[in-house]
Amino acid sequence: MTTSIASAEELSVLTGLTEITGFAGVGTAVSATSYSQTELLDLLGIADPKVRSVFLNSAIERRFLTLPPEGPGGERVPEPQGDLLDKHKKTAVDMGCRALENCLGSAGASLSDLRHLCCVTSTGFLTPGLSALIIRELGIDPHCSRSDIVGMGCNAGLNALNVVAGWSAAHPGELGVVLCSEACSAAYVLDGTMRTAVVNSLFGDGAAALAVVSGGGRVAGPRVLKFASYLITEAMDAMRYDWDRAQDRFSFFLDPQIPYVVGAHAETVLDRLLSGTGLRRSDIAHWLVHSGGKKVIDAVVVNLGLSRHDVRHTTGVLRDYGNLSSGSFLFSYERLAAEGVTRHGDYGVLMTMGPGSSIEMALIQW
Structure with a gap:
C-alpha cells in the first residue's frame, strides 16, 4: 500500500489559506x-x-x-x-x-x-x-x-x-x-x-x-505549506525572563533540563506537522533548527533521528554567533540559500523552541 503525498495546493488547504506564501528574500x-x-x-x-x-x-x-x-x-x-x-x-x-x-x-x-x-x-x-x-x-x-x-x-x-x-x-x-x-x-x-x-x-x-x-508570483525561496505548535505546559517555568529582585533588573533563566524537555517533545510536534501530508521524515531534505545551544541541538538530533549534516547550518550559526534568539533560524536559512543545494520540489522543516516551554514548526517546499 502506498501513501500519496499531498500537493502544495492541497497542503495549502490544511492551513486555511487560499494563497501560498513564499520566501522572497x-x-x-x-x-x-x-x-x-x-x-x-x-x-x-x-x-x-x-x-x-x-x-x-x-x-x-x-x-x-x-x-x-x-x-x-x-x-x-x-x-x-x-x-x-x-x-x-x-x-x-x-x-x-x-x-x-x-x-x-x-x-x-x-x-x-x-x-x-x-x-x-x-x-x-x-x-x-x-x-x-x-x-x-x-x-x-x-x-x-x-x-x-x-x-x-x-x-x-x-x-x-x-x-x-x-x-x-x-x-x-x-x-x-x-x-x-x-x-x-x-x-x-x-x-x-x-x-x-x-x-x-x-x-x-x-x-x-x-x-x-x-499570489503565484515567482519567489527565490520555498513556500510555506503548514504550521504546527506545541506548548509544554508542565514546563512553563523552565525558560523565563522575569524580574530579579536581588539585581533590580530583568534576568533570563534556563533550566538545565530544558534540552531534554524539548527533545522529548520534538517528535510529537513533527508528527503533527506531517500528519495528512503523506510525507515521512525521510522525505524532508532540509532542516533549519533554532541554534538554542549545544545540548538542545544534540537532543533534537537524537530524538528526530537527524544527522550532523542535517543541522550543519544550525551548528554553524551557533559557532559563529551564539544563540541569536528569535532570528537564529533565519541566519541558518540565509546560509542554506547561499549554499545553492536546494532543488525544486524539496521539502524542509523549520523548527524553533522557546519559553512556555514551546516548540514551533513549519513545513516548506521549494
Whole structure:
C-alpha cells in the first residue's frame, strides 16, 4: 500500500489559506563588536573554573555583543535596567534597519514596496514598538501596516511567520516582512552565579529579516505549506525572563533540563506537522533548527533521528554567533540559500523552541 503525498495546493488547504506564501528574500545584521569566548572570560574577569567551563564547552567560538562600560578599575560595571532598555532600543533599531534593507535588497525590492512589517523582540520592551521606530528611522510609508510580537522568546520568529503568512494570503502580490531583532546584550546580568553564567555564555546580538509574498508570483525561496505548535505546559517555568529582585533588573533563566524537555517533545510536534501530508521524515531534505545551544541541538538530533549534516547550518550559526534568539533560524536559512543545494520540489522543516516551554514548526517546499 502506498501513501500519496499531498500537493502544495492541497497542503495549502490544511492551513486555511487560499494563497501560498513564499520566501522572497532574507537579510541579517549584527552589532558592531564580536568577541571569542576566551576574550569574554578575560574582559568580564571570570575566574571560577565551573563558569569558565560553561563558556569554553558551549560549541561557540564568537559572538557579537555590546559589553557594559568599564569601571574605575577596568572591570565591567553592571548596567541599571534603564540603561539596558536604552541599549536595547538603540541596538535593536540599528540592527533591525540594516537587516531589513539587506532583506529587501535580496528580494530585489525597495522600502517603498513594503506593505506590512512584523517586528519580533524579547530583549527589551518598547512603546511605541520596534516596528514604529524602524518605519520612522527609514522613512517607510507611514501607511505601511505593522505588528509587533514581544516577549515570546526564541520561538517567536515562527509565530511571526505564521501571522505574516496569514496577512500575505489576504493581500496577494503585496510584500510583507518578518523582522527579528534581538539585542541580547541588553538582557544580561553580571553577578557571577551559575544561573546567569549559562545565559551569559550563550546569547549574542543579531537581527534577521524575511520577505514574503503570495499570489503565484515567482519567489527565490520555498513556500510555506503548514504550521504546527506545541506548548509544554508542565514546563512553563523552565525558560523565563522575569524580574530579579536581588539585581533590580530583568534576568533570563534556563533550566538545565530544558534540552531534554524539548527533545522529548520534538517528535510529537513533527508528527503533527506531517500528519495528512503523506510525507515521512525521510522525505524532508532540509532542516533549519533554532541554534538554542549545544545540548538542545544534540537532543533534537537524537530524538528526530537527524544527522550532523542535517543541522550543519544550525551548528554553524551557533559557532559563529551564539544563540541569536528569535532570528537564529533565519541566519541558518540565509546560509542554506547561499549554499545553492536546494532543488525544486524539496521539502524542509523549520523548527524553533522557546519559553512556555514551546516548540514551533513549519513545513516548506521549494
